Amino acid sequence: MLGISFQSLFIFSALFRVFLIIYGEWQDANMEVRYTDVDYFVFSDAATLMASGKSPYERSTYRYSPLIAFLLMPNSFLHQTWGKFLFSASDLLVGLLIQRILKLRGVPEKLCTYSTMVWLFNPFTFTIGTRGNCEPIICSMILWILTCLMNGHVLQAAFWYGLVVHMRIYPIIYALPIVLLLDPRHFQPGKKPVLVEWSSRTLKPSSATSSSKTSTTQYIWNFCINMITWRRVMFGIISASTFFVLTGLSFHLYGWDFLHEALLYHLTRTDPRHNFSIYFYHIYLHYEHEFSILEKLISFLPQFIVQLVLISRFALDLPFCLFLQTLAFVAFNKVITAQYFVWFFCLLPLILPWSNIKLVWKGLACIILWIAAQTNWLAWAYLLEFRGKNVFFQLWVASLLFLAANTFVIMNTICSHLYSPLFQQLKQGGKLKQGYER
């Protein structure tokens, strides 16, 4: 393996992103097909409206927090590429945070670098920021929350959590595992939580702690009995306050337009237009009449069950739990667009050092199957959208295959993962329990 320093890789990644942004401007000016994502024009127009004292929601299809428009206000008086540089900087920040999180857990330098490369050189990720999509900001906030928790800064984590849920609803699914993790056996007064080192993944769990399956059950039982701890309460209060203050302020400034476009739209979104979700054709075929409560519940049940089970089984290995939850959330969602993939791509490097999966051939099988299922879907979507063929049924079958591929990836990830709780259990008095035999 080549010895590549992280600094060199990081600088190269940064320069590459600058090049892509400049190239994107050239392509937009000289070619009919634009490099820039259509969402970027939505953000820019909304920011321009905000800069002139108007509501960003006067821009049709602007469905984000006003904070995004606020961040992009320099687009109108500095340069139109300001937002792209901001998003790409967030993208690079994700790379830095991945490196930091892995180092905190004692992952060797080389493995850290390879894992970080999975993010920095993923074609999805380096195009998403440079094309002007805001997801890297959300990803960097999620990783920052993880870093704060690992360093014992619970209140700071709570603030950022409230902020990120205000900006994007989906991180609400992380609430329960985070709260479970704020257990008195991990966080004790005046003490930083003790992280489980990467090197301990080779050790057998001792009989004192018994299996982590029991530990997780114990944690959940303890949670039910002693759920009210001051850390959990403070986390809840601060994150909820942050969310409600920002949401309230936005509502005060922009009224029902904000509430409908930035919040309610995402909570109730059912899009009959073709997308990767298996539900799109089902929704289109029934769009002329409202779904019954029972039908809505049945649609929601798989998602709900999977989320609950993943949390109950893997919450203590927080990065792993978040990755699985996010991948499952996207796979079972009623609407799936390509930008959602970034939500779990930023968490993938955090679990790779604990994965036993061999690149040849199991790892490659997962990658190839996932890409092949996506390509298959894209091919049928192309025939429908750009050739005008009636291939709704085939496209729907392709979406079933995509869910099957996602399920295959989730199952293989679980099978090959070396379970490693994020924190060590502390006895009363702050001493470590004998967690692992050496």
Add this chain to the structure above:
Amino acid sequence: MEARLLLVRINSVLQFVLIFLTIIRSYVHASTTGQAGYVDKYITKTYFEKHDSLIDPEFDNFIANEIPLTLCKVLEDGNCVLPTLSNLHRSVIGEGSHRHLSSSIIFKFQPELKIKLVAHSCEVIMTERLPSGVFADPFELQHLVQRGVFSDAAVFGDTNLELPSFRSNRSVVEIHMSIGSKMLSRHHDKFEINCEVPLHARYPPLGLGFSRVEFGQPDLFMCCSLEVNGFKRSCAYLPTNNISDYKASPLAWEIPCGIREHAGVVSAITYCFALVSALLIVVLSFCYTDNKGSSKPKSL
């Protein structure tokens, strides 16, 4: 003394009358100007200020009776010799859900009219009443305006880009095309304007395979500006009925639609597939053992 008082009174009355007449005159002038009429920047905007949705007979009535068509008066052309439509060729080009509505319009005109039309920044305005089932993206049109393809463009009516056709209303696209440069570079008595409007298909109602959307005739206007009136302009309507072959073969776009018979099978399999996938993950999660510490770890 009395004579002087009388003169003062007469003077006051005269002044009052003068002021009164001035007021009346300006009112009449304003009324006359309103009736003589100038069209605002967008012809269609006025229609949607008075109506909630596009209804063809109402729009026809709007064109016939509510738009001040005073171009001849403004050009001080007693014979009102304007360019006439020589040919109008229409087609829908492209494939799939994103196509272009192409209009090729050929005008004939008297050569002596050329200078006047160029001097008054005349343009052809085309209003396209889109059928239910297709829409134009106003932001895309603005991009074309910025690139100089049109001198101006706007969409009125239902501009929602996402709803299927059975949940949306019709819209009107108004395209402005400057004719100045085209006239100067063309033959001395003809010029041609080509217009391609990008359109997108909405999801149509369920059917047997394809849903047919038919286009009507565009409404064409010749509008000219006089500097003193800024954006306000005078227009003349250019009838198209007698020169196109619309009646022989209406312009149509076949859009693929969902098949109603699929509903039961698709819903059942969708629910089952989601449930089975979820159960697989659930079962594996419960069967997952944590004795991975004894497994051979990843080597560097």
